[in-house]
Amino acid sequence: MALSKPTFLSHLKTLTKPPHHPSPSFFLSCRLLSFATPEEAAAERRRRKRRLRIEPPLNSLRHTQPQQRPINPNPNPNAPKLPESVSVLTGNRLTLHNKILTLIRQNDLDEAALLTRHSIYSNCRPTIFTCNAVMAALLRQSRYSDLLSLHRFINQAGVAANVVTHNLLINAYCDCRKTDTALEHYKQLINDAPFNPSPTTYRILVKGLVDNNKVDRAVELKDEMLEKGLAPDTVVYNYLMLGLVKKSDPDGVLALYEELREKLGFLLDGMVFGNLMKGYFLKGMEKEAMDCYEEAVGENSKVRMAAVAYNSVLDALSKNGKFEEAIRLFDRMMVEHNPPRRLTVNLGSFNVMADGFFAQGRFEEAIEVFKKMGEKRCSPDSLSFNNMIEQLCGAGMVAEAEGLYREMGEQGIKPDEFTYVLLMDSCFAQNRADDASGYFRKMVESGLRPNAVAFNKVIDGLIKVGNIDEAMVFFGQMVEKLKVDSANYEMMFKALGEAGKLDELLKLVGDMLKEESVGLSSELQEVAADALRKGGREEELMKLLEEKEREKAEAAAAKEAEAAEAANASSTVAESESINFSAEGILAEETIGTEAADDGESSETADSGEVGGGLDPADATEEVEGANKADADDESGGRKEV
């Protein structure tokens, strides 16, 4: 049973300082208890904001030792500026804020970002809240480089970042699997920012670390959070337990649960029960797992279970031989669901149940439960569709999967790289290579950006059915759009050799020598030579290489001549020396040059005393721009933004 609102608030008031000086623990408690409905949560957020408006919120957000950073009477111009408080969100600036929010809602992020930038130097500066809203929207769409570039812009324009800004950046780094950069940013936040990290900072970082299989570091971070005097956070503990479940460390799961329980006493929030059950199931302690189940959802349970918490329990049941119980619980959730007061199912509930039915081989019921989403005003997102398509493809029901793909189009849900790669894989598996490459083309046409894994799949699949010509076309696109390595070339060399397409092979070697982005290593040269030898055309490779050498020498000579001329003209020895680099050096030189330029830029930013000098992530921009959330280990393709 949820506490009624007045009781809840008055209870909190007795526990905390008067509302004029809301203590950190006040805010934390709110978070911990969470709310029965989004409306209730929104109402509380509004109340909180009104309170914050009476007084600058910054002091109240500083959880520890405020005396550590006294207000300096002679402020150093290089010191980071304090962010503005919500109270500035009035008048023109509020109008601008709302205008930009409208653009975001209309999904016109380019316009929103542009308006934000243009307003910076107008008489109506956007507030940090407006900038955060735009950056958050960019983050949601995985437009990381746009996010970083907007941040750099407002940073240089002197809009002081607040903790939410930092959380957004840390989140972006985590999403790009750059957890080290995220941790670096967190460290700089601790050292340099005029405020402390918030509980959300820890939630983002812990989730990012867990998602990237760095549970140990995540546990350390949780301890840091506690050391800073922040309240133990159920969400953080839940992420950690999830990570330990994935690592098959049930003892760790149970220990974390015990720790949380010890710190909080009674667990009002049922968030962790699913993972706790999984911990017991991992240990083979089914009875204990079901005792937890009873504790969480039993008749007299006082534990508050929202949709997410229920879903996690559903998952624990269905993955551990208790699917019939999961069905019973799901039915109950459907009955209890009573929006807007009580939300006990969401789209995830249907996804978990569909997965459960699939695991049982009950395909019709899986599809049926998926379609039931609409009944509760849940609509599947691309993740839900992908999940279904994956399951259907896995069960060999490719026609049904393709039906769902068409339905996505009808419902205006955009398929992503993952969708296309799934369909492509399945078509190849069914000897429908043309359809497979058709899906690949559709992916590119719809503006998605296949990653190396996706390219390799389509190329490999086409080679296997002997469609070398089309494979070459895609290989050409891949060279153009992505960094290819010698392994990619090796695959192509071998395929062309096996198909006897030696002209194409020689052309590829020629292109490769021209591009120079991937060196023709001796191993690679051997692969090419091997293939050509079978056709008795090895000499042609030698000729090609010799020709290249000659060209190189000619180019070097020409350069030297030019250099000599230049040297004569200006009579400086140094100049002629600096130009006397051979072609081989150019690539390395360029790399160093780029790095140097970046360094120069970021130190410039720090020197000019811009806000959050040391926190400027500009130096990491390149890295994240090149980062591909999906590149690392799945095939959903990346969104390298332009």
Next chain:
DNA sequence: TCGCTCTACC
């Protein structure tokens, strides 16, 4: 009245 980050599953 509304207005910023995080809360299951590829």
